[in-house]
Amino acid sequence: MQNESQVKGPRSSGQPDQPTATRPRPLVIRLHRDDDVVIAREQLVGGTTLPDEGITVSGLIPPGHKVATRALEEGQAVRRYGQIIGFASKPIAPGEHVHIHNIAMAEFDRDYAYCESSRPTQYADTSATFDGIVRADGRVATRNYIGILTSVNCSATVARAIADHFRRDTNPSSLEAYPNVDGVVALTHGVGCAVDPEGEGLALLQRTLGGYAVHPNFAGVLVIGLGCETNQIARMMETQGLTEASFLKTFNIQETGGTAKTVAHGIEVVKGMLEAANRVERRPVPASHLVVGLQCGGSDGYSGISANPALGAAVDLLVAHGGTAILSETPEIYGAEHLLTRRAVSREVGEKLVARIHWWEDYCARNRAAMNNNPSAGNKAGGLTTVLEKSLGGIAKAGNTDLVEVYEYAQPVTAKGLVFMDTPGYDPISATGQVAGGANLICFTTGRGSAYGCAPTPSLKIATNDALWNRQQEDMDLNCGPILSGQRTIEEMGAELFQLMLDTASGKRSRSEIHGYGQNEFVPWQIGAIT
Template sequence: MTAASALDDATVGARVIRLHPDDDVVISLDQLVSGTRIASENTTVSGLIPPGHKMATRAIQAGAAVRRYGQIIGFASQPIRPGQHVHSHNLEMGEFERDYAYGVEIRETVPAAQPATFEGIVREDGRVATRNYIGILTSVNCAATVARAIADHFRRDIHPDALAAFPNVDGVVALTHGTGCGIDSAGEGLQILQRTLGGYACHPNFGGVLVIGLGCETNQVPKLLATQGLSDSGTLRSFTIQDAGGTTKAIARGIELVKEMLLQADHVRRQSVPVSHLVIGLQCGGSDGYSGISANPVLGAAVDLLVAHGGTAILSETPEIYGAEHLLTRRAETVEIGRKLVSRIRWWEDYCGRNGAQMNNNPSAGNKAGGLTTVLEKSLGGIAKGGSTKLTEVYEYAQPVRARGLVFMDTPGYDPISATGQVAGGANLICFTTGRGSAYGCAPSPSVKLATNTALMDRQADDMDLNCGQVLDGTKSIQELGAELFQLLLDTASGRPSRSEVHGYGQNEFVPWQISVIT
């Protein structure tokens, strides 16, 4: 199915998209009013159906499975007639068997004849960066005020001349968080926090890092560094507020240490490097009924190109592949990799169960307003971000990503937490699709925003980098926009600012995953 062919079949003024011959629903491209005839489906609209929402094309009995993308998205909670709106009032979750069939649908990628390049920053140890920041990390929330005061001293919008002598430095950012104490010193929660901070401390997009603690917290700075195989050096410095003599002295000390690191960090130049050094985190937030039709498939087409050129893409948001994970296990390079993914799904089922939660607390209110009814429907559209290549590895949250190609990292669906894990794992660029208009950035890695529909692009152009609504409009194909996006990603990795960078997003969106009991 292509959007263009679907649109050709639709009645003028009553545009719909059929995604699969076996589907029980079509997706509206315009608001459909009662009595409108949909010639391509031989169906008359019954009631009001908003843009991006589903209309039944056949009679569905109560309890019967309802399909979109040729896959189950839920079960009818009452009889549904042809032409009726299908949404949360008549569609609900239910249990069904998934055929994991490990590795039966692997598609080997044909390497590009001439691998693409981008203008990256090569560190002394061979790591490649897309940006050049100085980062200030905190071991505990108690150090957040000091860290932000140090970073504010170098903010270009407050002190225009603060970095004038360092044109090759993108900025000084403080990435603070709300935990680090009152946490089990031997628990998994502290391990995740330390792994996340360690991933940022050695991220190639930082030309220098300052780690600040209070001094008496559970997450002691020396132990934090030791667990991550790190130690103080010319590009990694650390101290505590208590040892510095209090807030004022700590801020002054931090400013001086950052000035020393700026001198070294500025001595970089961009040079052509292969795309194999590009690691892109895939995100979707503020999704709507068009996400799985336009922006996510466009991103998937770009991912296929990225992998063909030797790069790596990280698909995540485990609760948002729930119910569709069998489409990934069938692409797993080995049975072991596929089982790793299923084990993370089982962990989430247990995690939700023992906390009295449900996996279907996702979609959000905004997702539902945009036409998504169940997490199953959202998951099927979300997986499209990963393209069609084989799955080469599965990682836990914030683990270093070493494999090439398409990999999966276990994260929550909440975008700031998910992207924080991806960046900790090594993502040096984030690609973020949205249908409702999410505002997001992710320092030190640039974030590229993709609009699912032209109405959003027109309304919020100041935040969007690419309009994937052109697929719905029939003016460009998924493959054409995928190629356009791939080039945009190369340009962004080479230094072109994304819209979120222009607005200064990124410092406040650092949110490590917290799973421990806080006492």
């Protein structure tokens, strides 16, 4: 069953949706007629009546949290979005707070109904455009950086020293003659050695580095190693089909002669790339060149009601204009994957997604973990109770378009439309995989206030509620709070967000770029044994 809130927007309960001088602000939101809960728009105190639900609130209900609308017996399924989010761990009375103290996970069957809801994409009559940077080979960039990658943690300090030389805030003259270069960034990591040279972990790291090395948002790339690490640069270049060129240079600290000499050499190599990197200009290109990674972090009880559905509406517009959206965070679609398999363009695509879910179940079992450990302390404080509830809200980012392909972590994304990439739920690791796959824009919804960037790809932060926007506006690019108050519809906010995507891809700096986020958030997925 489709989440009604994705189509029509949230429905108020207890009061009309548009407050006026004589009509008070709605107190709760009902998302689906079959739901056992409604969502508090603001803090509710005991004794508050909800006449449309025929109940009286019992106790304190924080904003974004759930209120039971009917009696639930122990073991009975609890529904939100018309879908199961957990099972009552004790009897729940109408008007009670529904949260971690009285709802728990349990196994239940899901009908994957492969391709049942698949529909051909209705493409727009005319294509939207943005001002992109077209590389010599036809790839389209949204930014123009020089990047410094490392094969191993041991070369991280050198890489950062080289990038620091070109910081506009501390050494403005270094890039003064190159206004078209967005900056020089060092993307370092903590692995690259003491791993199986033929194992999955190293192969995954090499695939990630290879994806960044050819990312269109880099005009030039340096890859720096120590020299004796397991992740040998020559082998990484071979496995990824890379060769040295004027825009791709590699060297090792041990061969260059030590730290100081390597830093000096790296600075000179970057200087040699700057003139060519600066010879770019933006020109209108179709929106079909946009590849947008979808993220949500610091989610709350409003994420699946406002920001995520608004992003989903923007995704539908993007796909209608021929673009690509990458949904990820496999543990955060767990329990809601059946809503995607129904939209798969083929049974093969749907089964690829289910196979990744089974991989995660096995992975967690091997590591004595549980899929339901995903909701963080902040998620729970914001009103989310189980991973099922989090997943059902998170999947709203995908809009209503068909699922056309499923990729493993950091694989190159070549399909157009909505695709899925298997990643962890941890945002830096997930977005790193998306960018390695080719994402040239990230859209990141948050209800608690995540601070995040993702060089070389700009990242837009989308707030779920007015309180967050008012508190942390300096980190947010768009506020979807007006959806909760009924002042804006999901479709209106989706259209505004789509235009913001185009503007950002055209060069408008995001809040995270202004604050300098993006280098520390490069976190390749570390998997496998470290010896």
